[in-house]
Amino acid sequence: MTTAISIQQVHKRFAAVQALRGISMEVPQGAFFGLLGPNGAGKSTLISIMAGLARADAGAIRVMGHNVVSAWRQSRHALGVVPQELVYDPFFSVREVLRLQSGYFGLGRGNEAWIEELLETLSLADKADANLQALSGGMKRRVLIAQALVHRPEVVVLDEPTAGVDVELRQALWHFARRLHREGHTILLTTHYLEEAESLCDEIAILNHGQLVTRDSKQNLLARYPWRTLHITVDRTSFQLPEALVPLLTSADDSCLTFRLHRERDTIGAVLAALQAAGLTVVDLSTEEVGLEEVFLRLIGQSGEGP
Amino acid sequence: MMAFTIAGRELRSLFLSPLAWAILAVVSGICAWFFLAYLDFFLQMQPRLAALPGGPGAADMVVAPLFSTAATVLLLVVPLLTMRLISEERRAQTLPLLLSAPVSMSEIVFGKFLGVLGFVLVMLAIIAAMPLSLLAGGGLDLGLWAAGVLGLLLLLASFCSIGLYLSTLTAQPVVAAVSTFGLLLLLWILNLASSGGNGGGLFDYLSLMSHFQPLLRGIFSSTDIVYYLLLIGTFLVLSIRRLDADRLQH
Numbered sequence: 226m227t228t229a230i231s232i233q234q235v236h237k238r239f240a241a242v243q244a245l246r247g248i249s250m251e252v253p254q255g256a257f258f259g260l261l262g263p264n265g266a267g268k269s270t271l272i273s274i275m276a277g278l279a280r281a282d283a284g285a286i287r288v289m290g291h292n293v294v295s296a297w298r299q300s301r302h303a304l305g306v307v308p309q310e311l312v313y314d315p316f317f318s319v320r321e322v323l324r325l326q327s328g329y330f331g332l333g334r335g336n337e338a339w340i341e342e343l344l345e346t347l348s349l350a351d352k353a354d355a356n357l358q359a360l361s362g363g364m365k366r367r368v369l370i371a372q373a374l375v376h377r378p379e380v381v382v383l384d385e386p387t388a389g390v391d392v393e394l395r396q397a398l399w400h401f402a403r404r405l406h407r408e409g410h411t412i413l414l415t416t417h418y419l420e421e422a423e424s425l426c427d428e429i430a431i432l433n434h435g436q437l438v439t440r441d442s443k444q445n446l447l448a449r450y451p452w453r454t455l456h457i458t459v460d461r462t463s464f465q466l467p468e469a470l471v472p473l474l475t476s477a478d479d480s481c482l483t484f485r486l487h488r489e490r491d492t493i494g495a496v497l498a499a500l501q502a503a504g505l506t507v508v509d510l511s512t513e514e515v516g517l518e519e520v521f522l523r524l525i526g527q528s529g530e531g532p
Numbered sequence: 533m534m535a536f537t538i539a540g541r542e543l544r545s546l547f548l549s550p551l552a553w554a555i556l557a558v559v560s561g562i563c564a565w566f567f568l569a570y571l572d573f574f575l576q577m578q579p580r581l582a583a584l585p586g587g588p589g590a591a592d593m594v595v596a597p598l599f600s601t602a603a604t605v606l607l608l609v610v611p612l613l614t615m616r617l618i619s620e621e622r623r624a625q626t627l628p629l630l631l632s633a634p635v636s637m638s639e640i641v642f643g644k645f646l647g648v649l650g651f652v653l654v655m656l657a658i659i660a661a662m663p664l665s666l667l668a669g670g671g672l673d674l675g676l677w678a679a680g681v682l683g684l685l686l687l688l689a690s691f692c693s694i695g696l697y698l699s700t701l702t703a704q705p706v707v708a709a710v711s712t713f714g715l716l717l718l719l720w721i722l723n724l725a726s727s728g729g730n731g732g733g734l735f736d737y738l739s740l741m742s743h744f745q746p747l748l749r750g751i752f753s754s755t756d757i758v759y760y761l762l763l764i765g766t767f768l769v770l771s772i773r774r775l776d777a778d779r780l781q782h
């Protein structure tokens with residue numbers, strides 16, 4: 226598999242903040258790649274450097290093999306970025322904005338059909354002649370997505386596309402992102418919704434304090450933590466928990482107990498048996514498989530406050 | 533060329549903004565009014581002037597004062613046109629959309645410059661066309677007129693270039709407008725300040741006015757042309773460097 230985005234030892238410092246401290250990773254072509262990290266981790270900074278909006282202090286980024294500094298024309302042709310902020314030019318209509326953006330890429334009338342198709346797919350067709358100012362936030366977000374795709378880039382970067390978006394649009398965006406991925410685009414997605422990353426991405430990198438915490442496939446990442454969570458409600462609020470269960474307990478709130486079980490070592494049956502032996506009756510029970518969220522929090526916690 | 537795409541967009545957005553239309557109307561109105569006033573004066577004086585051999589003609593009595601007035605009026609309004617160029621995009625944060633396209637900084641700067649210059653040219657065309665009506669009467673020195681138009685064109689291009697640079701410095705259009713106006717005014721009257729003291733030669737050379745007036749009198753000197761071209765080029769290059777430096781910081 227060839228590399229869509231290659232990042233080598235990228236450092237970036239803003240006046241007071243070291244935003245990136247030597248990030249190196251590769252995004253394979255055709256991947257649906259999740260770039261995760263808490264606020265201020267440096268995700269948007271990394272994306273800005275890819276797009277040529279900022280320049281790295283050291284290191285290099287290549288998009289489809291083109292260095293973003295020395296071969297910036299080719300690399301920008303290969304890349305489409307949907308920015309995190311809702312930015313728009315208040316003077317123009319949706320269709321005009323797309324035509325202009327298409328013009329910046331040197332595409333003329335020949336691109337009209339694609340623009341119409343984008344308007345159609347992103348359900349913007351009936352708003353195509355409306356002024357951008359008059360659109361709702363979700364609509365503006367879709368215009369930004371259309372703008373990023375207007376030159377059919379091989380690599381599509383979505384910087385928190387679903388922030389502040391309603392459930393319906395979020396579903397639509399997921400659907401659209403999946404479709405782009407199926408059609409062969411490499412997708413880089415940043416998001417704070419871990420379940421979103423979990424359901425969409427096949428490869429994941431986690432940044433914290435400008436450093437790469439981990440970079441692995443989703444399966445490996447999830448398998449790294451062979452834990453699951455067991456919630457049990459018992460019939461009493463004051464009781465003595467059996468000695469054997471104490472190490473497994475993660476929280477207890479009146480009659481609700483939460484245990485963390487190792488997938489191989491601990492069984493639910495053993496827990497129930499122990500509770501029964503202690504004379505407690507189980508009223509309710511549910512289990513939760515470990516999710517990306519838990520893995521994420523754990524990794525971020527381990528990477529600590531940073532150097 | 534990409535610069536023309538950007539220029540086209542700039543021009544379109546100018547024509548979509550009410551401010552630009554208001555400016556166009558005001559400038560045309562004021563200049564037309566002055567034109568009629570100068571014309572009236574010239575017509576009153578004409579019988580007496582005609583008696584003088586080699587006396588001033590319509591070009592001296594109407595065109596030169598009209599273009600001179602137009603220059604002053606445009607000095608006031610060009611900052612209002614150039615203020616939006618970069619700073620408005622900065623404020624609206626739309627600059628990244630442009631900067632992440634495969635367009636070089638020089639194409640962006642040159643395109644923006646051409647766009648606003650295109651709008652200014654529309655005003656110039658309206659002003660320059662006014663004295664052409666004198667052709668009907670048979671009394672206009674076209675050479676003088678052409679030198680005046682060239683002078684006005686170079687002057688306006690300098691205004692645009694300076695305004696563009698100052699709008700790259702700030703995210704607030706009003707600040708860009710005020711500082712452009714200040715700098716233009718300073719450059720305009722620099723030669724007045726110098727008239728008495730020493731160092732007058734330099735101030736005189738730097739002044740926008742001292743290179744404009746010869747052209748109005750029909751004196752075509754390459755020094756004046758070079759001065760304007762250097763001025764325009766310098767501020768365009770400064771704008772490119774400024775935006776490139778931005779990339780390093782952001």
Ligand SMILES: Nc1ncnc2c1ncn2[C@@H]1O[C@H](COP(=O)(O)OP(=O)(O)OP(=O)(O)O)[C@@H](O)[C@H]1O
Nearest residue numbers: 239240242244263264265266267268269270271782
């Ligand atoms: N233009 C800038 N000037 C100064 N500091 C900046 C600038 N842009 C980003 N930073 C700083 O760099 C760090 C990384 O910011 P960045 O926007 O990349 O984070 P992020 O991972 O995208 O966060 P979020 O999830 O909130 O979008 C932050 O500490 C931020 O304050």
Ligand SMILES: [Mg+2]
Nearest residue numbers: 268269270309
């Ligand atoms: Mg961000």
